Amino acid sequence: MHTGKFKAGVLALCLLAIGGAAVAAGGFTESGKNEIVVDTFGDFGYRDLYAKYEQSHPGLKIVEHVVSYDDHHKNLQAHLLGGSGTGDIEAIEGGYISQFRVLADKFVDFKAYGVDPGRWLAWKAQQATSTDGKLIGLGTDVGGLAMCYRRDLFAQAGLPTGRGQVAAMWPDWRSYIATGKRFMAKAPRDVAWFDSGSNIFNAIMGQAPVGYTDSANRVVVGSNPAVKRAYDLAVEAVQAGESAKLTTFNQQWNAGFQRGSFATVACPAWMTDTIKQNAPQTSGKWDIATIPGGSGNWGGSFLTVPKTSTHRQEAVELAKYLTAPEQERWIFRTQGHLPSEPALYTDPAIVGYTNPFFNNAPTGRIFTTAARNLRPQYQGPKDGDIGPLIGLGINRVDKGRQQPEQSWRQVLKDVANATEP
Incomplete structure (x- = not known):
């Protein structure tokens, strides 16, 4: 999302979307569950998906922190350079991904966890790929x-x-x-x-x-x-x-x-x-x-996992789940965020979708066409x-x-x- 981009910035929500006090990555709940902290700068549409994931992973509790667009990225930069204070998963907007790409050594390389960058639009994957070939981010949406x-x-x-x-x-x-x-x-x-x-x-x-x-x-x-x-x-x-x-x-x-x-x-x-x-x-x-x-394009984001996460494997698996085709399809139909995986652009559940809020506009066709036609910048x-x-x-x-x-x-x-x- 944007928030893109720019996303000038989003309204500072300063809330916990899933509950729980602000904690450093790698915390534990009172019940002994691993607490996975997801830091974002807006509503990525993940609340119901968190609940579903927790049901199938009873040892995990997911806590989402949402702050303003500018503050989120500034905080992430400071925490990375300071070596502590990041979430287990950190969202990064497309306008900022290049700034963090040069700090690739501070993020996990998703390729090492079996992720194929070819799933995404080529330019989208390239935005999150360092000069030495590390994939630091999984694409969420694009802003066609x-x-x-x-x-x-x-x-x-x-x-x-x-x-x-x-x-x-x-x-x-x-x-x-x-x-x-x-x-x-x-x-x-x-x-x-x-x-x-x-x-x-x-x-x-x-x-x-x-x-x-x-x-x-x-x-x-x-x-x-x-x-x-x-x-x-x-x-x-x-x-x-x-x-x-x-x-x-x-x-x-x-x-x-x-x-x-x-x-x-x-x-x-x-x-x-x-x-x-x-x-x-x-x-x-x-x-x-x-x-x-x-x-054209305005916005679109990525999910990253900083190496400071002490639940690194769990965070990687959650990031992979949130950006998998099934979840991306659901998010588009319920939240409107367009997936960045072109294989979904021929999926009838997406390309055939019409949005009743917008007078039944064929949003699936409109936005997938826009994404196909845009010239990456x-x-x-x-x-x-x-x-x-x-x-x-x-x-x-x-x-x-x-x-x-x-x-x-x-x-x-x-x-x-x-x-x-």
């Missing part, structure tokens, strides 16, 4: 992109509502912005075209052949025209008055779904569950169409830090705090400071 939209709000603004008709209005991002102007001319009161300029930027960047870093690990934010193009398009839409001016994943953004504050949202597969959880009363009002540009060790800095720059323009070029200059300075050796 689509566009979620409110049919009822489109109708009120006089726009067509059918999926094919909607997709035809925005073959590219300039057409999407132009359609937004049409919507805003007749939009219901206090309803914007989209939620956040930074989310539009994330979606556009998710389609670029080269992102923030080139394959030689050089940061190219200032020299890659795709980054400035994505920034300029997002800012253009913001300055056209199409943004709800929300900050992704905070309480106001969550409430925006409930209030119907925006008509469209860039929608990687994991976003469908985010919408459903935030605004269950809007079931049937949403639908899903092809995203401008046709495909290289992720550098600093990409997890860079993305939020650009998002902040767009938010400054979105909220009228800086002019576009002034904010872009600050973005370049912030990125340079964050990526200095």
Whole structure:
């Protein structure tokens, strides 16, 4: 999931999804069971799977800790370098996997436990493979992109509502912005075209052949025209008055779904569950169409097992279970997270799935097609830090705090400071 990516970050939940106090990896319960700690940064949809796994493994108790996206990855970095404090299983988002890949010696190599990397999309497995061939992460989901939209709000603004008709209005991002102007001319009161300029930027960047870093690990934010193009398009839409001016994943953004504050949202597969959880009363009002540009990726994660785990074998087996095809299939049908194993993209249970919440949209076909068509983008060790800095720059323009070029200059300075050796 994202949270991707970027996943700017997720709301700090600071809760124990399965219960139990925070403990170091390798603890034991009062009943003497091995306690396996899973550290994540969002809802991966594992709660029911934990319970099922515990039933078939009576000697285990699984405890999940969930904290904010940024804090989770910062804590993991500190714990790895300090040599203690990690969970038995640590989730890592795709934007950060390169940063941890260079610390491959601190994670188990799943190949040594019989895992075949060929199960995953080739680019997905490569993201978690070190230069010396160690597989440090098992792919959970990918964030194949689509566009979620409110049919009822489109109708009120006089726009067509059918999926094919909607997709035809925005073959590219300039057409999407132009359609937004049409919507805003007749939009219901206090309803914007989209939620956040930074989310539009994330979606556009998710389609670029080269992102923030080139394959030689050089940061190219200032020299890659795709980054400035994505920034300029997002800012253009913001300055056209199409943004709800929300900050992704905070309480106001969550409430925006409930209030119907925006008509469209860039929608990687994991976003469908985010919408459903935030605004269950809007079931049937949403639908899903092809995203401008046709495909792309935003988000997707991995499960890793640090070597500091004292229940290493049990943690590896649990990670393998959670990412096995049967569980990935169940998670997609119940949570919407798209598997990263292409063998499942021809599975009738996935490709034939329709989602009643989204007006019975064929989400299986939509998202598997998006995943097949996306062009994988290289992720550098600093990409997890860079993305939020650009998002902040767009938010400054979105909220009228800086002019576009002034904010872009600050973005370049912030990125340079964050990526200095």
